[in-house]
Amino acid sequence: MDQRKGISRRLFLQRATTIGAAAAVPGLLAACGSGVEEGAAPTATGGTTPAGTPTGAATTPAATASVTETATETGTESPTAAAGEPLKIGLLIPTGGVYASLGEDMRNGFQLYLDQHDGALGGRPVEVVEEDSEANPEVGLRKAQKLLNEDRVAMVTGIVSSAVALGVRDLFHEAQVPLIISNAGANDITRAAKSPYIFRTSFSNWQSTYSLGQWAYDNVAQEGMYVIAPDYAAGAEDIAAFRESFEAAGGTVLTGGLPPFGTTQDYQPFLSEIGNAGAQAVFAFFAGGEAITFVQQYRDFGLKDTLPLIGPGFLTDEGVLEAQGDAALGLRTSLHYTPLLDNPTNSAYVEAYEAAYGEQPTVYTVQSYDAAQLIDLALGELGGDTADVDALVDAMANIGALDSPRGPFEMDPVTHNPIQNFYLREVQEVDGGLGNAVLEDLGPFPDPG
Amino acid sequence: MRRPPPWARVAVIAAVLLVAPLPLNDFRTGLLTEILIFGLLAASLDVLVGYTGLPSLGHATYFGVGGYVAALAARGMTDSAPVGLLAATVGALAVAGATGWLAVRTRGVYFLMLTLAFAQLLFSLAVTWAPVTGGANGLSVPRFALLPGDRGLLLDGPLVFYYYVLAAFALGYFLLHRLVTSPFGRSLVGLRENEARMRSIGYSVLGYKLAAFCAAGAVGGFAGALFVQHQRFISPTNVSFEISALVLIMVIMGGSGTLYGPVAGAALVLLIRDELSSRFQHWELLLGLVFIGFVYFLPRGAAGLLRRARPAAATAGSIAGAGGQEASL
Missing domain, CATH: 3.40.50.2300 (Response regulator)
Structure with missing residues (x-):
C-alpha cells in the first residue's frame, strides 16, 4: 500500500515537473526566438506598438494571413496570353520584432499602388504572397526559398534588413528571379555582389x-x-x-x-x-x-x-x-524622403495614403510604392509577359526616371540603385x-x- | 504474431526515403533534407539526454562549430562537401572534448546551465568575431562539389543534394546506432540508471560521460556542416538558444532514448514550424501548445506509440528527468 502510494506520488511529481518544463520551454523559446535575433519581447511591444498600432488598425485585416488576394479580374484587357493569368509576387518583410513597423509600412505602400491600379501591374492581376523574414538572414533565406520553389512567384520584393538582403542574394542570382529590394541598403548589393536580377528602389547605406x-x-x-x-x-x-x-x-x-x-x-x-x-x-x-x-x-x-x-x-x-x-x-x-516634400506627386501620394491608412506615409511606404511602380512600368513594356526574365530585368534596368513622391528618381542602369536627392x-x-x-x-x- | 526481421524494416524505411522526394517540389525536397539533418542532430543529442541521462541545453554549440568550420573550409580551402564534413566533425569533436571535460564534472541543473553557457559564449563569439564569422550578417557559402578538384561532380539542385544528405544521414545514424547498442552504449544506460553502482563496480564514470559527450558533439558538428552545405549560408542563428531548445524539444517530442524517436520529433517540429510560420506570426506559441500536449498525453514521445506493445525500456524517467531540469531554469 505504502509502496503504491510512493510510486504514484513520484509519477505525479514527474508529470508535474514535465508539464512545468513544457510550459517553460515554449515561453523561453518564444522570448528568445524573436529575442536573440530581432529584439526581445519587451522591445518588440514597447518599441513598435506605439508606432504600429495605428497602422495595424482595421486597414489591413490580412495582417496575419500569408496570402493576400489582391487580384481583381475586372477591367484588365489581356494583350497577350500571359496577361490574363495572375502574377504572383512574393513580399518578404518582417512582421514582428523591432522592424515590424517597417514591414507594415512596406506592405501598405505596395498595396496602395495596387489599389490605385485596379490590383494589376503591367496589365496582370497581382496575387501577393507574404512571408515573414523576422529580419533574420537565416529565416529570410528559408522563406525566400519557399516563395521561389513552393509558391513559384515571378518575383520578390520587400526586405528590410541588409543582412537578409545579403543572405538571399545568391539564391536570387542563381535562380534568375528578379528581386526588387524596397529597403535594405547593404552596399555590396550595388557593388561587389551586384546581380543582373537584383534591383533596389530604396538606397544604399x-x-x-x-x-x-x-x-x-x-x-x-x-x-x-x-x-x-x-x-x-x-x-x-x-x-x-x-x-x-x-x-x-x-x-x-x-x-x-x-x-x-x-x-x-x-x-x-x-x-x-x-x-x-x-x-x-x-x-x-x-x-x-x-x-x-x-x-x-x-x-x-x-x-x-x-x-x-x-x-x-x-x-x-x-x-x-x-x-x-x-x-x-x-x-x-x-x-531621400519626407511627407513634407513640396512636389505635386508627393502631395497626391500623401493625400491618398492618409485616406487609405489614416496616418502619414513614411520613407518605407514610398520605397515599396516605387517598387510596385517599377514592376508595373517594366512589365507594361513587355505586355505583361514574364516568360523572358532577361528582357524583364533589362526593362527594369533601363526604366530611367520614375514619377516618385520623393522627387527626382532615376534608376542607375549600372548599379541598379536609384540616383536620388537627399534632403536635410x-x-x-x-x-x-x-x-x-x-x-x-x-x-x-x-x-x- | 511474429515481428518482421530488423533488416526488413530498415529496407522499407530506406526505400521510402529514397523515393520520398520524387513527387515533391524543390522546396519540399529541401524541407525533407532539413528534416534528415535535424533528425541526425536530435539523434546525437539523444545519446546524451536519452541514453546517458545528461540534459544538455547547449547542443547548438557543436551544430554551430561544425557549421562555421564547414563554411570557412568552403570559402577558403575546398569546395568538396565531404572534406568540409570531415573537417567540421573534427572541429566539433575538439570543441566537445574541451567543453565536455568541464561539463561532465557537473550534473543535473548545473550540467544544463553549463552547456547553455557554452552555447551562449559561442553565440557571442559568432556575433562579435565579424572578420571570421561575418558577425550578425552571416556568411554565404559557394556551391559544393562531391570531390575536390575540377572534375568534382557538382552537388547542384535540391534533389541531388537530398541524396547526398541521405547518404550522410545513413552513415551518421548507423554510427550512432552502433554506439548505443554496443557494450559502451549499455554502460551509458547503466550510468543513467545508477551512477553510484557503476562507479562502485569499477567504471570510469567521467571517462564514459566524456566519451558520450564527444560522440554527441562530433555528430552534432557533422549535422551542422550538412545544414550549412544545404543552406549555403550560416549566421549566428545556427548557434542560438533557439536551436538548442528546438533540438531538445525534438528529442522529447519524438521520444528520448530511442534514436529513431528524435528523428520523428525533428520531422514533427519542422513540419509544424513550416506549416504554422507562414500562417501565424507567433507560431512558437502553437508549437508550445503541441509540445505540452505531447508531454502530457505521450510522455514517451511519438516513439512511445510504437513501443507501447513492447516491454518498455525505462525511458520515461529520463524524459521527466530532462524536463525537470528545464523547469528549474
Whole structure:
C-alpha cells in the first residue's frame, strides 16, 4: 500500500515537473526566438506598438494571413496570353520584432499602388504572397526559398534588413528571379555582389549617410563626433560612410559604439560613454523600435540639450515620430524622403495614403510604392509577359526616371540603385503633430558602385 | 504474431526515403533534407539526454562549430562537401572534448546551465568575431562539389543534394546506432540508471560521460556542416538558444532514448514550424501548445506509440528527468 502510494506520488511529481518544463520551454523559446535575433519581447511591444498600432488598425485585416488576394479580374484587357493569368509576387518583410513597423509600412505602400491600379501591374492581376523574414538572414533565406520553389512567384520584393538582403542574394542570382529590394541598403548589393536580377528602389547605406558628412562638418561640429549604430551590416556600413565623408570634409571622429542589434533595450552604457568621452556631437543610425528607444533615452539622459544628435532620417521617420514625441523635436537628419516634400506627386501620394491608412506615409511606404511602380512600368513594356526574365530585368534596368513622391528618381542602369536627392530635415511641429520639415536639398548622391 | 526481421524494416524505411522526394517540389525536397539533418542532430543529442541521462541545453554549440568550420573550409580551402564534413566533425569533436571535460564534472541543473553557457559564449563569439564569422550578417557559402578538384561532380539542385544528405544521414545514424547498442552504449544506460553502482563496480564514470559527450558533439558538428552545405549560408542563428531548445524539444517530442524517436520529433517540429510560420506570426506559441500536449498525453514521445506493445525500456524517467531540469531554469 505504502509502496503504491510512493510510486504514484513520484509519477505525479514527474508529470508535474514535465508539464512545468513544457510550459517553460515554449515561453523561453518564444522570448528568445524573436529575442536573440530581432529584439526581445519587451522591445518588440514597447518599441513598435506605439508606432504600429495605428497602422495595424482595421486597414489591413490580412495582417496575419500569408496570402493576400489582391487580384481583381475586372477591367484588365489581356494583350497577350500571359496577361490574363495572375502574377504572383512574393513580399518578404518582417512582421514582428523591432522592424515590424517597417514591414507594415512596406506592405501598405505596395498595396496602395495596387489599389490605385485596379490590383494589376503591367496589365496582370497581382496575387501577393507574404512571408515573414523576422529580419533574420537565416529565416529570410528559408522563406525566400519557399516563395521561389513552393509558391513559384515571378518575383520578390520587400526586405528590410541588409543582412537578409545579403543572405538571399545568391539564391536570387542563381535562380534568375528578379528581386526588387524596397529597403535594405547593404552596399555590396550595388557593388561587389551586384546581380543582373537584383534591383533596389530604396538606397544604399553609403548613399543615406555619405550625404551627411559635409553638412555636419559645416553646421554641427568639426571634431569630437561620436558615432553609434546597431551591430549588423547596415550599422557598420553607415558608420563607415559617415566617417568617410566627415573626415573628407576635414572633421575628426572621436570614438563610437556598436550595441547588439535587436536585443538592446538599455543604451545607458553608451550614453554614459558619450557623456564622459567629451563628445561634441553624436551621429546615430537606428530605425524602427530601436530608434524610439534610443531617441527617448538620449533625451532622458540629459544629452539632448547639450549635444546635437544627427543621423540618417530613419532615426525620426514618421512611423516612430509620434512615439518619440518631444524627445525628437529639433533633431536634424538626412533622408531621400519626407511627407513634407513640396512636389505635386508627393502631395497626391500623401493625400491618398492618409485616406487609405489614416496616418502619414513614411520613407518605407514610398520605397515599396516605387517598387510596385517599377514592376508595373517594366512589365507594361513587355505586355505583361514574364516568360523572358532577361528582357524583364533589362526593362527594369533601363526604366530611367520614375514619377516618385520623393522627387527626382532615376534608376542607375549600372548599379541598379536609384540616383536620388537627399534632403536635410528637421523635426518640427506641423499641424499639431510632428513632421520632418526640409531645411536644405543636399542634391543627388549616386552610389559610386 | 511474429515481428518482421530488423533488416526488413530498415529496407522499407530506406526505400521510402529514397523515393520520398520524387513527387515533391524543390522546396519540399529541401524541407525533407532539413528534416534528415535535424533528425541526425536530435539523434546525437539523444545519446546524451536519452541514453546517458545528461540534459544538455547547449547542443547548438557543436551544430554551430561544425557549421562555421564547414563554411570557412568552403570559402577558403575546398569546395568538396565531404572534406568540409570531415573537417567540421573534427572541429566539433575538439570543441566537445574541451567543453565536455568541464561539463561532465557537473550534473543535473548545473550540467544544463553549463552547456547553455557554452552555447551562449559561442553565440557571442559568432556575433562579435565579424572578420571570421561575418558577425550578425552571416556568411554565404559557394556551391559544393562531391570531390575536390575540377572534375568534382557538382552537388547542384535540391534533389541531388537530398541524396547526398541521405547518404550522410545513413552513415551518421548507423554510427550512432552502433554506439548505443554496443557494450559502451549499455554502460551509458547503466550510468543513467545508477551512477553510484557503476562507479562502485569499477567504471570510469567521467571517462564514459566524456566519451558520450564527444560522440554527441562530433555528430552534432557533422549535422551542422550538412545544414550549412544545404543552406549555403550560416549566421549566428545556427548557434542560438533557439536551436538548442528546438533540438531538445525534438528529442522529447519524438521520444528520448530511442534514436529513431528524435528523428520523428525533428520531422514533427519542422513540419509544424513550416506549416504554422507562414500562417501565424507567433507560431512558437502553437508549437508550445503541441509540445505540452505531447508531454502530457505521450510522455514517451511519438516513439512511445510504437513501443507501447513492447516491454518498455525505462525511458520515461529520463524524459521527466530532462524536463525537470528545464523547469528549474
